[in-house]
Amino acid sequence: MHKKAKAKEEASQMFLKIANAYEILKDEEQRNDYDYMLDNPDEYYAHYYRYYRTRVAPKVDVRLVIAVTITVISVVQYYGAWSNYNSALNYLCKDQKYRIRATEIAKSEGLISASRKRKGKSKEEIKEEEEATIRKIIEEKMDIRGGYSKPKATDVLWVQLVLLPYHIVLYIAWWLRWVWRFNIKREEYGEEEKLHIIRKFMGLSQAQFDAQEEHEIEEYLERELWIKQNFTEWKQQKEEEMKSKLAESARYKMYRRYMKKGGAGQISFGPD
Template sequence: MANRFAFLLILSVIQVDVCFSFMAGLYCGLDNCYEILGVTRDATKTEITKGYRKLARKWHPDMHKTEKKKEEATEKFREIGNAYEILKDEDQRSDYDYMLDHPDEFFANYYNYYKRRYAPKVDPRIVIGVTITVISFIQYWGAWNNYNSALDYACKEAKYRHRAMDIAQSEGLVTGGKNNRKKDKRSKEEIKSEEEAVIRKVIEDKIHIHGGYGKPTVYDILWVQIVFLPYYLLQYICWWCRWIWKFTICRNEYGEEEKLHLIRKFMKLATAQFDALEDHEREEFLRKELWKKDNFTKWKKNKEDEQKAKLAESGRYKSYRRYMKSGGPGQMTFGPE
């Protein structure tokens, strides 16, 4: 019995020691913040402020002349300021009162202290708003870069250039023929620069660039998409209800839009990826009736077989297969064989 009592006493001493060691680094340490400011626990915010100002005037380092007194006043002034910072904030004061009432819950008190101490002071709504704004800006800037890259490629491609030049000449945007160029007083560089600008303008106006490289609009921005999210959600629900009514309940035949939707779904392509396909490719899909699951499965298998046949004829692929058969990335070699 005596041994058990001694063991419990040791545990209590250890717990108290751990508790005090934790409290030493929190809030006002082993001192009481209320006692430092000379107020009670039920003091109002005004009373706490008055107590702080009174003590701050008394212990301000400038109020003392000797070096020793200044050091003592500086330390005391720091304690008073720290106590005031804790008690003037309602959340920190609530956590501190909880620690006074539950000193044994040192892990919870430790967490509450550092959560308040290092938690961001900015309103989370502002952080979210700024983040969405930055993402929207980067998204819009990237979309314009993609669009300009597609225009640059089209302007360099011969078939697009010739077609754009024919359109420009037919509409009188540029002067065609060598005789007209000889009459032009401008330098060759100026004429070429104007032609390039006209070709780019014609390609931009006449050629529809779709998919991920299409011309960006404000509706592609994240902020606008978030604002219109309820409308898009309602639109999707209406579309889905219409689909079930027309094609599941009434058993109507699919239109071209619905057929392309099913084909894109079977191919597991995003809308932008599917829109980037050439028109003749989509027409080929419709001609082969790939919106039907069986037809799509056969078409996909044939495509995979064709791809395998092409790979089998490729010298690089044959070399890769020999490399993998001989051990792949894990093989060991001693110089060239």
């Protein structure tokens, strides 16, 4: 019985060795690692790394992980942009100023009848149609810019990555043209170039700059803010105006009195 048990144990160990050898030989990467170990027996740490990399590391292509991650980000980004756009549109539809203007346009174009009586339609259905018409007019007429603008396919991360080489080439060409025209030939700036310099001085993105009102853009051009000195003076003036407004604010006065008395860290030695 003892010999049989010993033979059975040896057979079991032999089976494990054969199975392990089969696992190594059937996988090309493990087979190469094994050959490398035989050729370089002194590289202990490298052998450990290769072994655990094969055994523990997930069998997933890194490129697939990156692609899935970018796809998820793109989907979230796209639907988030649509959510912002719809929020802005809903706000405009509820604002009386825009509703009245949209209603006037709809009536002038015959999209909404002055009389609410329509054959075969209830008051609720007529109201829903009018709301849809007003929303459509506001969507078409209103220029929603900035972070709440209507999403475009080119805003999605996947598309931006695909178009990245193209945009890099465009930027290099634009930069070379800028240097040639304005640094070498000393041409005068056009309106587009002036606004570009002003935007850079302000540290705004293109979307943030486009979200500003037309009268603000006109003021920038009138004040010639593309000139550094003019921009610095204008910025100081705006900061002074902001300080004056804050000084006139009742809440800000209360805050200053509070801080003058010691603020949140005030220590009193008087009786409670």
